[in-house]
Amino acid sequence: MNEEGFSGQRAANIVTNVMESSEPRTFEWKLEAADGSHRVLEVTGTPAEINGEERYISLTRDITERRQREREYEQIFNNVNDAIAVFDPATGDIVDVNEAYREMLGYDDLDTICELGIEGLSASDEGFTGERGWELIRAVSQSGEPETVEWRGETSDGDRLWQRRHLHPQRLAVRIVCCRYSATLPNVVNWNAPTGTSSRTCPTDSSSTTPRPETFSK
Known part of the structure:
Protein backbone atom coordinates (compact mmCIF):
# COMPACT_ATOMS: atom_id res chain seq x y z
CA MET A 1 0.00 0.00 0.00
CA ASN A 2 1.80 3.10 -1.24
CA GLU A 3 -0.72 5.85 -0.51
CA GLU A 4 -0.08 8.30 2.34
CA GLY A 5 3.62 7.46 2.26
CA PHE A 6 3.34 3.80 3.31
CA SER A 7 5.99 2.66 0.85
CA GLY A 8 8.85 0.20 0.82
CA GLN A 9 11.32 3.09 0.95
CA ARG A 10 9.71 4.51 4.06
CA ALA A 11 9.82 1.08 5.73
CA ALA A 12 13.50 0.77 4.88
CA ASN A 13 14.18 4.21 6.35
CA ILE A 14 12.45 3.27 9.60
CA VAL A 15 14.51 0.09 9.91
CA THR A 16 17.71 2.05 9.27
CA ASN A 17 16.81 4.69 11.87
CA VAL A 18 16.03 2.07 14.50
CA MET A 19 19.27 0.20 13.92
CA GLU A 20 21.41 3.34 13.86
CA SER A 21 19.85 4.78 17.02
CA SER A 22 19.80 1.42 18.85
CA GLU A 23 16.43 2.52 20.25
CA PRO A 24 13.02 0.88 19.72
CA ARG A 25 10.42 2.87 17.83
CA THR A 26 6.64 2.52 17.71
CA PHE A 27 4.69 3.73 14.69
CA GLU A 28 1.48 3.07 12.78
CA TRP A 29 1.37 1.40 9.40
CA LYS A 30 -1.46 0.91 6.93
CA LEU A 31 -1.67 -2.06 4.60
CA GLU A 32 -4.12 -3.63 2.20
CA ALA A 33 -5.33 -7.11 3.13
CA ALA A 34 -5.99 -9.91 0.64
CA ASP A 35 -9.70 -9.07 0.59
CA GLY A 36 -8.95 -5.45 -0.36
CA SER A 37 -9.73 -3.99 3.07
CA HIS A 38 -7.33 -1.55 4.67
CA ARG A 39 -5.90 -2.38 8.08
CA VAL A 40 -4.11 -0.17 10.60
CA LEU A 41 -1.18 -1.75 12.42
CA GLU A 42 0.76 -0.58 15.44
CA VAL A 43 4.36 -1.64 14.87
CA THR A 44 7.21 -1.60 17.37
CA GLY A 45 10.60 -1.99 15.76
CA THR A 46 13.40 -3.08 18.10
CA PRO A 47 17.12 -3.63 17.46
CA ALA A 48 18.47 -6.93 18.76
CA GLU A 49 21.53 -9.14 18.60
CA ILE A 50 20.87 -12.77 17.71
CA ASN A 51 23.75 -15.26 17.51
CA GLY A 52 26.18 -12.38 17.28
CA GLU A 53 24.31 -10.74 14.40
CA GLU A 54 22.44 -7.44 14.54
CA ARG A 55 18.80 -7.93 13.70
CA TYR A 56 15.62 -5.85 13.45
CA ILE A 57 12.61 -7.33 15.28
CA SER A 58 9.12 -6.12 14.45
CA LEU A 59 6.20 -6.61 16.85
CA THR A 60 2.89 -5.90 15.13
CA ARG A 61 -0.62 -5.44 16.48
CA ASP A 62 -3.81 -4.85 14.46
CA ILE A 63 -5.52 -1.71 15.84
CA THR A 64 -8.03 -1.17 13.02
CA GLU A 65 -11.09 -1.65 15.23
CA ARG A 66 -9.64 0.55 17.96
CA VAL A 188 -30.96 25.31 46.17
CA VAL A 189 -28.67 22.54 47.36
CA ASN A 190 -27.26 21.48 50.70
CA TRP A 191 -23.82 19.88 50.47
CA ASN A 192 -22.41 17.63 53.18
CA ALA A 193 -18.67 17.68 52.48
CA PRO A 194 -17.64 15.09 55.12
CA THR A 195 -20.04 12.46 53.78
CA GLY A 196 -19.87 13.50 50.13
CA THR A 197 -23.64 13.76 49.71
CA SER A 198 -25.85 16.55 48.44
CA SER A 199 -29.55 17.19 48.83
CA ARG A 200 -31.36 19.58 46.54
CA THR A 201 -34.78 21.07 47.10
CA CYS A 202 -36.47 21.41 43.73
CA PRO A 203 -38.64 24.45 43.05
CA THR A 204 -42.34 23.85 43.66
CA ASP A 205 -44.75 23.56 40.76
CA SER A 206 -48.27 24.94 40.49
CA SER A 207 -49.84 21.72 41.76
CA SER A 208 -48.00 21.53 45.06
CA THR A 209 -46.59 23.83 47.70
CA THR A 210 -44.33 21.12 49.16
CA PRO A 211 -40.71 21.17 48.00
CA ARG A 212 -39.55 17.92 46.40
CA PRO A 213 -36.20 16.73 47.74
CA GLU A 214 -33.81 15.09 45.31
CA THR A 215 -30.69 13.46 46.71
CA PHE A 216 -27.65 12.05 44.98
CA SER A 217 -24.79 10.40 46.80
CA LYS A 218 -21.48 9.02 45.70
Whole structure:
Protein backbone atom coordinates (compact mmCIF):
# COMPACT_ATOMS: atom_id res chain seq x y z
CA MET A 1 0.00 0.00 0.00
CA ASN A 2 1.80 3.10 -1.24
CA GLU A 3 -0.72 5.85 -0.51
CA GLU A 4 -0.08 8.30 2.34
CA GLY A 5 3.62 7.46 2.26
CA PHE A 6 3.34 3.80 3.31
CA SER A 7 5.99 2.66 0.85
CA GLY A 8 8.85 0.20 0.82
CA GLN A 9 11.32 3.09 0.95
CA ARG A 10 9.71 4.51 4.06
CA ALA A 11 9.82 1.08 5.73
CA ALA A 12 13.50 0.77 4.88
CA ASN A 13 14.18 4.21 6.35
CA ILE A 14 12.45 3.27 9.60
CA VAL A 15 14.51 0.09 9.91
CA THR A 16 17.71 2.05 9.27
CA ASN A 17 16.81 4.69 11.87
CA VAL A 18 16.03 2.07 14.50
CA MET A 19 19.27 0.20 13.92
CA GLU A 20 21.41 3.34 13.86
CA SER A 21 19.85 4.78 17.02
CA SER A 22 19.80 1.42 18.85
CA GLU A 23 16.43 2.52 20.25
CA PRO A 24 13.02 0.88 19.72
CA ARG A 25 10.42 2.87 17.83
CA THR A 26 6.64 2.52 17.71
CA PHE A 27 4.69 3.73 14.69
CA GLU A 28 1.48 3.07 12.78
CA TRP A 29 1.37 1.40 9.40
CA LYS A 30 -1.46 0.91 6.93
CA LEU A 31 -1.67 -2.06 4.60
CA GLU A 32 -4.12 -3.63 2.20
CA ALA A 33 -5.33 -7.11 3.13
CA ALA A 34 -5.99 -9.91 0.64
CA ASP A 35 -9.70 -9.07 0.59
CA GLY A 36 -8.95 -5.45 -0.36
CA SER A 37 -9.73 -3.99 3.07
CA HIS A 38 -7.33 -1.55 4.67
CA ARG A 39 -5.90 -2.38 8.08
CA VAL A 40 -4.11 -0.17 10.60
CA LEU A 41 -1.18 -1.75 12.42
CA GLU A 42 0.76 -0.58 15.44
CA VAL A 43 4.36 -1.64 14.87
CA THR A 44 7.21 -1.60 17.37
CA GLY A 45 10.60 -1.99 15.76
CA THR A 46 13.40 -3.08 18.10
CA PRO A 47 17.12 -3.63 17.46
CA ALA A 48 18.47 -6.93 18.76
CA GLU A 49 21.53 -9.14 18.60
CA ILE A 50 20.87 -12.77 17.71
CA ASN A 51 23.75 -15.26 17.51
CA GLY A 52 26.18 -12.38 17.28
CA GLU A 53 24.31 -10.74 14.40
CA GLU A 54 22.44 -7.44 14.54
CA ARG A 55 18.80 -7.93 13.70
CA TYR A 56 15.62 -5.85 13.45
CA ILE A 57 12.61 -7.33 15.28
CA SER A 58 9.12 -6.12 14.45
CA LEU A 59 6.20 -6.61 16.85
CA THR A 60 2.89 -5.90 15.13
CA ARG A 61 -0.62 -5.44 16.48
CA ASP A 62 -3.81 -4.85 14.46
CA ILE A 63 -5.52 -1.71 15.84
CA THR A 64 -8.03 -1.17 13.02
CA GLU A 65 -11.09 -1.65 15.23
CA ARG A 66 -9.64 0.55 17.96
CA ARG A 67 -9.07 3.39 15.51
CA GLN A 68 -12.62 2.98 14.21
CA ARG A 69 -14.02 3.23 17.75
CA GLU A 70 -11.95 6.35 18.34
CA ARG A 71 -13.27 7.98 15.17
CA GLU A 72 -16.85 7.18 16.16
CA TYR A 73 -16.22 8.54 19.64
CA GLU A 74 -14.76 11.77 18.25
CA GLN A 75 -17.82 12.30 16.06
CA ILE A 76 -20.15 11.92 19.03
CA PHE A 77 -17.86 13.95 21.29
CA ASN A 78 -17.80 16.95 18.97
CA ASN A 79 -21.42 16.96 17.83
CA VAL A 80 -23.55 16.42 20.94
CA ASN A 81 -25.14 19.35 22.77
CA ASP A 82 -24.20 18.03 26.22
CA ALA A 83 -20.96 19.27 27.75
CA ILE A 84 -18.40 16.45 28.01
CA ALA A 85 -15.06 16.29 29.79
CA VAL A 86 -12.58 13.41 29.60
CA PHE A 87 -10.41 12.51 32.60
CA ASP A 88 -7.40 10.30 33.24
CA PRO A 89 -8.43 8.22 36.29
CA ALA A 90 -4.79 7.58 37.21
CA THR A 91 -4.17 11.27 37.88
CA GLY A 92 -7.57 12.97 37.86
CA ASP A 93 -6.29 15.28 35.11
CA ILE A 94 -8.58 16.62 32.41
CA VAL A 95 -7.57 15.13 29.05
CA ASP A 96 -10.07 16.75 26.71
CA VAL A 97 -13.35 18.67 26.63
CA ASN A 98 -15.82 19.39 23.85
CA GLU A 99 -17.07 22.76 22.64
CA ALA A 100 -20.24 22.58 24.73
CA TYR A 101 -18.12 22.22 27.88
CA ARG A 102 -16.04 25.26 26.97
CA GLU A 103 -19.16 27.32 26.37
CA MET A 104 -20.66 26.18 29.67
CA LEU A 105 -17.70 27.43 31.71
CA GLY A 106 -16.63 30.27 29.43
CA TYR A 107 -13.13 29.10 28.46
CA ASP A 108 -11.80 29.13 24.90
CA ASP A 109 -8.67 27.00 25.08
CA LEU A 110 -8.07 23.50 26.37
CA ASP A 111 -4.70 24.34 27.92
CA THR A 112 -6.28 26.74 30.42
CA ILE A 113 -8.94 24.20 31.35
CA CYS A 114 -6.34 21.45 31.84
CA GLU A 115 -4.16 23.75 33.94
CA LEU A 116 -7.06 24.72 36.21
CA GLY A 117 -8.19 21.10 36.55
CA ILE A 118 -11.06 19.94 38.73
CA GLU A 119 -9.97 22.15 41.63
CA GLY A 120 -9.85 25.35 39.60
CA LEU A 121 -13.16 24.71 37.83
CA SER A 122 -15.11 23.88 40.99
CA ALA A 123 -16.37 25.60 44.12
CA SER A 124 -13.59 24.04 46.20
CA ASP A 125 -14.29 26.26 49.21
CA GLU A 126 -17.75 24.64 49.39
CA GLY A 127 -16.32 21.13 49.55
CA PHE A 128 -16.17 20.43 45.81
CA THR A 129 -12.42 19.88 45.77
CA GLY A 130 -10.08 18.35 43.23
CA GLU A 131 -9.43 15.43 45.57
CA ARG A 132 -13.15 14.77 45.93
CA GLY A 133 -13.60 14.85 42.15
CA TRP A 134 -10.66 12.49 41.66
CA GLU A 135 -12.14 10.06 44.19
CA LEU A 136 -15.34 9.92 42.14
CA ILE A 137 -13.41 9.38 38.92
CA ARG A 138 -11.29 6.60 40.44
CA ALA A 139 -14.36 4.89 41.88
CA VAL A 140 -16.11 4.82 38.49
CA SER A 141 -12.96 3.63 36.75
CA GLN A 142 -12.42 0.80 39.23
CA SER A 143 -16.03 -0.36 39.44
CA GLY A 144 -16.72 -0.06 35.73
CA GLU A 145 -20.18 1.26 36.61
CA PRO A 146 -21.55 4.70 35.66
CA GLU A 147 -22.54 7.11 38.39
CA THR A 148 -24.55 10.34 38.59
CA VAL A 149 -23.67 13.10 41.04
CA GLU A 150 -24.40 16.78 41.55
CA TRP A 151 -21.45 19.15 41.50
CA ARG A 152 -20.82 22.84 42.04
CA GLY A 153 -18.85 24.32 39.14
CA GLU A 154 -17.31 27.75 38.65
CA THR A 155 -17.19 29.66 35.36
CA SER A 156 -14.43 31.90 34.02
CA ASP A 157 -16.43 34.91 35.29
CA GLY A 158 -16.55 33.50 38.81
CA ASP A 159 -20.23 32.54 38.61
CA ARG A 160 -21.16 29.27 40.28
CA LEU A 161 -23.60 26.75 38.90
CA TRP A 162 -24.94 23.38 39.92
CA GLN A 163 -24.30 20.59 37.45
CA ARG A 164 -25.62 17.09 37.13
CA ARG A 165 -22.63 14.96 36.20
CA HIS A 166 -22.94 11.54 34.59
CA LEU A 167 -19.62 9.70 34.97
CA HIS A 168 -19.01 6.84 32.52
CA PRO A 169 -15.93 4.60 32.22
CA GLN A 170 -14.69 4.32 28.64
CA ARG A 171 -11.79 2.49 27.01
CA LEU A 172 -10.11 3.82 23.91
CA ALA A 173 -6.33 3.78 23.58
CA VAL A 174 -6.21 4.03 27.38
CA ARG A 175 -8.78 3.78 30.13
CA ILE A 176 -10.58 7.07 30.68
CA VAL A 177 -13.62 8.43 32.45
CA CYS A 178 -16.06 10.63 30.55
CA CYS A 179 -18.17 13.10 32.45
CA ARG A 180 -21.35 14.25 30.71
CA TYR A 181 -23.13 17.32 32.03
CA SER A 182 -26.79 16.94 31.17
CA ALA A 183 -28.19 19.92 33.06
CA THR A 184 -27.49 22.92 35.19
CA LEU A 185 -29.58 22.88 38.34
CA PRO A 186 -31.26 25.45 40.59
CA ASN A 187 -28.97 26.79 43.29
CA VAL A 188 -30.96 25.31 46.17
CA VAL A 189 -28.67 22.54 47.36
CA ASN A 190 -27.26 21.48 50.70
CA TRP A 191 -23.82 19.88 50.47
CA ASN A 192 -22.41 17.63 53.18
CA ALA A 193 -18.67 17.68 52.48
CA PRO A 194 -17.64 15.09 55.12
CA THR A 195 -20.04 12.46 53.78
CA GLY A 196 -19.87 13.50 50.13
CA THR A 197 -23.64 13.76 49.71
CA SER A 198 -25.85 16.55 48.44
CA SER A 199 -29.55 17.19 48.83
CA ARG A 200 -31.36 19.58 46.54
CA THR A 201 -34.78 21.07 47.10
CA CYS A 202 -36.47 21.41 43.73
CA PRO A 203 -38.64 24.45 43.05
CA THR A 204 -42.34 23.85 43.66
CA ASP A 205 -44.75 23.56 40.76
CA SER A 206 -48.27 24.94 40.49
CA SER A 207 -49.84 21.72 41.76
CA SER A 208 -48.00 21.53 45.06
CA THR A 209 -46.59 23.83 47.70
CA THR A 210 -44.33 21.12 49.16
CA PRO A 211 -40.71 21.17 48.00
CA ARG A 212 -39.55 17.92 46.40
CA PRO A 213 -36.20 16.73 47.74
CA GLU A 214 -33.81 15.09 45.31
CA THR A 215 -30.69 13.46 46.71
CA PHE A 216 -27.65 12.05 44.98
CA SER A 217 -24.79 10.40 46.80
CA LYS A 218 -21.48 9.02 45.70
